[in-house]
Amino acid sequence: MFHVIFIDAINQLSFPSDTSEVLAWMLDPDFFPPTCRCIISTTDLGVSSPFFQRLEPLSEESAGSLAVTYLARFNKRLSPDQLELLMLKHSSQNPLWLTLACEELRVFGVFERVTQHIEGFPDSLQGLLSNIVSRLVRENSLLVKELLCLLNFCVNGVLEKDMQQVLAQKIGSEELPMMHWAEVRRAVKSLLRFGRNARGMDTLAFFHSSVSEAVTRSLLTQKYVRQGYLQSLADYYEHSCADDVTVVSEVPRLLKEGCFHARLVNFLRKDQRARLLPAAVKYKYLKELRCTQPCGPGFMRQPALICSFCAVRSGAYGQFFLNGKSCVMCGQTVLALGKEAYVCHLHYRFGMTECFICKSHIHLPKSAVPALLCHYCAMLSSCVVIKV
Structure with missing residues (x-):
């Protein structure tokens, strides 16, 4: 038996390095068994392979055949004039645009206005998707808009049960009735990709990154709305x-x-x-909030000190270990190669010494412990105050 594996849109993996790594594995001649082949679709990533083939836009004949076949699955058909009008759209050469356009024609219920509906199709993928998003919001319950906006921020997809709970909280209910969820799910299914995670739990996400762009342009243009x-x-x-x-x-x-x-x-x-x-992940989030004032030698600065009481406690930076022996940024233990932390002139009170953690006045500075930075966080010689 011969097996073929299809992987669509490998370029949409979370990190570019993931794409390169996956492609490196698959180009290894020993990666797949002799009875297995893999077909991958992607944007141009500069892949050099004798098996690499660039797909050209659909010909008019192929596009027409795709449209007829798609609509026939639902016992729908266009007149020759209507089909020709659809093919005159430059974007009909794009399989994704054409599939979405056919889906819009399938759900359109006014027979007398089909020709006018085709004429109104935007001749771009983003334009068509924006129209679809607007129609779904206009013709369905408020939950459809909520689902589209929430999914826009679930970059790696989301468990269906989690999305149901978030929607329930949005309407002030403990649970979302399954009938309501089924209606919402059915209304937007043409824009979604349904799957299962490694634990066999149902997940959903936008089927293409262009959908997220259309939702952003149509529904999430204002900052306070996105924040909500x-x-x-x-x-x-x-x-x-x-x-x-x-x-x-x-x-x-x-x-x-x-x-x-x-x-x-x-x-x-x-x-x-x-x-x-991991400490490196914490620092990735915190470094953007760190004060940017330089605190290297020659700049106005003051050593960041920790009072003797706080130094023998733990957890000030979310870590298990003693505060006095931990990095004041990422929290990892400073066993060696650590450096003293400094506060810039904007964040210390001249003539006073206070604890970096509890902010209480240190009466005997010699009894205090210097705050430390690990070798990773010390690469930036800037003030260690987090600005929030």
């Missing part, structure tokens, strides 16, 4: 989601994107689940 949806998702994951791994991967990302800086710092340093994050 980001906050709804962050609230659910932080306070209602039982899967800690999902919590620590989603909450910091959502809070950062929504510019909820104080809440982000509080989650990273106070929430017990944040201890699952």
Whole structure:
């Protein structure tokens, strides 16, 4: 038996490095068994292979055949004039545009206005998708708009059960009735990709990155609107989601994107689940909030000190170990190669010494412990104050 594996849109993997790594594996002649072949679709990534083939736009004949076949599956057909009008659209050479246009014709219910409907199709993928998004919001319940906007911020997809709970919270209910969920799911299914994760749980996401762009342009043009949806998702994951791994991967990302800086710092340093994050990941979020004032030799600065009481406690930066032996940025233990941390002239009170953690006055500076930076966080010689 011969097996063929199809992988669509490999360029939409989360990180470009993932794409390069996957392609490197697959180009290894020993990666697949002799009875298996793999067909991959992607944008041009500069791949050099004797088996690489660039797909050209559809010919008019192929596009017409695709349109006829698609509509025939639903017992629909266009007149020759209507089909010709559809083929006159330059974007009909794009299979994705043509498929979406046919789906719009399938659900269009006014027979006498089909020709006018075809004439009104925007001759671009983004334009057509924006029209589809607007129609779905206009013709369906408010939950359709909520689902589209929420999914726009689920960059790696989302569990169906999680999305149902977020929608329930949006309407002030404990649970979303399954009838309502079925109606919403059916209304937007043409824009979604349904699947299952590694644990066999149902997931959903936009089937193409262009859908996200269309939703952003149509429904999420204002900053406060985007922040509202980001906050709804962050609230659910932080306070209602039982899967800690999902919590620590989603909450910091959502809070950062929504510019909820104080809440982000509080989650990273106070929430017990944040201890699952590697120190490098924590620093990635915190470094953008770090004061940029230089504190190298020759600049106005003051050593960041920790009082003797705080130094023998732990958890100030979300870490397990003693505060006095931990990096004041990422929280990892400073065993060697650590450097003293400094505060710039904007963040210390001249003539006074205060604890970097509890902010209490240090009466005997010699009894205090210098705050430390690990070798990674010390690469930037700037003030260690987090601005929120």
